[in-house]
Amino acid sequence: MSWLSNDDSTSKLKETLGFDPSSIQLPTSANSGISGLNISHPLYGLDKGIEYLDLDDEKLSTVQGSQGIIPSRGWSDDLCYGTGSVYLLGLGFGGAMGLIDGLSSINRNYSGKLKLNTILNSITKRGPHWGNNAGVLAMTYNLINSSLDSYRGKHDSMGSVVSGALTGAIFKSSKGVKPMVIASGLTAGAAGLWCGVKKQILE
Incomplete structure (x- = not known):
């Protein structure tokens, strides 16, 4: 009756695993290694080496003074x-x-x-x-600042402050002259403050 118990255990194992363990094909010899595995085996083909996807990293921005706290590739x-x-x-x-x-x-x-x-x-x-x-x-500040940097060929504090002033003026352009001047001064001051903080961190 032992053959009945073996059949029962095999069928239970097959039902649990979802496949018949006896159907797995192993390498026929010790020298065959991974290349001797069946094509459906997860390790098949690893003897050929691992293929890597080579991607050329884009170069960082070359505009003078554009190096910031975070590496940047451009605008x-x-x-x-x-x-x-x-x-x-x-x-x-x-x-x-x-x-x-x-x-x-x-x-x-x-x-x-x-x-x-x-x-x-x-x-x-x-x-x-x-x-x-x-x-x-x-968004407006970065677009204006990047445009000025591209036109002038360099990035500096003056360009950032001018960009901030223009940003504030555009942002409040529908409210009248006085709100435009106030917003322009505030954003220019914020841009100048950021330039000072960035300079201290980088140095």
Whole structure:
């Protein structure tokens, strides 16, 4: 009756694994190695070596003074890094402001769900507003700054400050002359401050 138990164990093992273990083809000799494996085996073909996909890395930006905190290949990298990071900063700052406003506007008689809803509404109102405005400013600044760098053939603090001033003026161009001047001064000052911080970090 031992042959019955062997058949039962084999069938159970086959059902568990999903295939018949006895059908696996191993190398016929010790010298055959991996090359002797069946073509369906996961290790088949490894004796030929591993093929690598060689990609030539794009060169970093060669514009004079363009080396920043993060290695950049040109204006597209600056646009992505700058816009994304400034957007996230604006989103976080706006969310924090919304949290403060939401907490200050809660009535003691509100239920728990109503309090939570009030806070979330305030956060989602302020956060995206600040984030979108900051992202637009960063995108405009990077486009203007990259254009000036390409035209002048170098990147320096003066170009960044001028780009900041133009960005602020364009951003508030629909509000009148006075808001344009104020925004231009603020963004130029922010650009100058960033240049100073970057210079200290790099040096």
